[in-house]
Amino acid sequence: MNYKSDLKDKKLLYELDMNSRQSFNELSRKLKLSKTAVIYRINNLKKEGIIKQFQTVINFGKLGFIGFRLYLKLQGATPKKKEEIVEFFKKKDIVAWVVSIEGEYDLGFLILAKTIKEMSYLWDEILEKYANFIKDRLLTIMTHVSYFSRAYLLDLKQNIYEINLITEPENIEIDEKDKEILKLMASDGRISIINLSSKVRLTPKTVIQRIKKLEEKKIIIGYRTLFDLEKLGYKYFKVHFKLTNITKEKDKKFRLFVKSNPNIIYDDKVLGGDDFEVELEVKDLNDLRSILDKIYEEFAGIIREHKVMQYYREHKFLLFPLNI
Numbered sequence: 001m002n003y004k005s006d007l008k009d010k011k012l013l014y015e016l017d018m019n020s021r022q023s024f025n026e027l028s029r030k031l032k033l034s035k036t037a038v039i040y041r042i043n044n045l046k047k048e049g050i051i052k053q054f055q056t057v058i059n060f061g062k063l064g065f066i067g068f069r070l071y072l073k074l075q076g077a078t079p080k081k082k083e084e085i086v087e088f089f090k091k092k093d094i095v096a097w098v099v100s101i102e103g104e105y106d107l108g109f110l111i112l113a114k115t116i117k118e119m120s121y122l123w124d125e126i127l128e129k130y131a132n133f134i135k136d137r138l139l140t141i142m143t144h145v146s147y148f149s150r151a152y153l154l155d156l157k158q159n160i161y162e163i164n165l166i167t168e169p170e171n172i173e174i175d176e177k178d179k180e181i182l183k184l185m186a187s188d189g190r191i192s193i194i195n196l197s198s199k200v201r202l203t204p205k206t207v208i209q210r211i212k213k214l215e216e217k218k219i220i221i222g223y224r225t226l227f228d229l230e231k232l233g234y235k236y237f238k239v240h241f242k243l244t245n246i247t248k249e250k251d252k253k254f255r256l257f258v259k260s261n262p263n264i265i266y267d268d269k270v271l272g273g274d275d276f277e278v279e280l281e282v283k284d285l286n287d288l289r290s291i292l293d294k295i296y297e298e299f300a301g302i303i304r305e306h307k308v309m310q311y312y313r314e315h316k317f318l319l320f321p322l323n324i
Contacts, residue, residue: 020054020189021223054189057222061167067142071105075135098316103309140272151262158260163222189223236311240274242304
């Protein structure tokens with residue numbers, strides 16, 4: 001059953017999606033509600049399961065990690081076997097995201113590794129355990145991912161906020177205390193400075209300074225919120241496009257069009273995948289078809305074909321390499 005949210009709830013969710021670390025006082029001012037009312041609404045949204053997690057968005061590329069995206073199409077796998085495969089991936093520190101898919105593939109994963117060798121070890125283990133259950137697979141490298149805040153929550157005409165989630169690998173050095181801070185903040189974007197200070201055994205002032213430096217280095221690039229989309233009445237789709245007659249100018253125009261659509265939340269660039277990939281959150285298939293019609297009206301001349309997959313259940317979502 002969908003949660004019956006009012007406009008204040010939607011504004012609160014939108015603000016938390018743009019910056020989940022905003023103080024209660026900031027949220028109170030923006031929503032024109034009392035601080036007590038804001039706290040009540042957040043607690044209620046958590047209780048109802050709408051808010052699943054407050055996340056600190058960390059660009060792991062800045063820390064030298066490569067993002068590998070793996071799709072698997074299974075064969076002869078019972079529901080129990082599929083669950084076993086999901087659990088196998090969930091337990092791996094280098095696997096940051098696990099999702100069940102309806103469409104061309106059955107499961108999708110984001111794997112964060114510093115070397116090809118590290119990825120190769122995992123790949124060998126996958127094949128050793130589950131080769132007989134894998135009908136098809138696709139392994140690609142994520143080179144750039146843009147995230148757009150959910151403008152559709154407020155019925156806005158276009159997205160106005162963007163985070164570059166994934167960029168090409170660099171090697172910015174950080175010390176063990178920074179790593180501790182990042183690990184704690186990754187899964188709790190609203191963790192207090194006092195709590196952080198206690199856990200990492202540094203003064204609050206030092207913790208604040210370290211967080212500020214991590215933000216300046218673009219290692220921490222934002223703070224967002226993980227929602228239960230189904231309870232909000234939305235479905236999550238991925239659309240892959242194969243393009244033709246593409247030029248830099250046409251590619252730029254396509255991406256600007258994508259960025260403007262309030263229901264498109266990710267623009268993915270990959271090596272070894274399709275030419276153009278977007279992720280959308282819509283209420284139903286009719287909404288998806290409407291968006292695709294608009295895309296084809298504008299860009300039919302460069303689209304060879306497209307395919308659609310539905311991401312219907314996220315089993316693990318932590319965009320941070322636990323093996324740091």
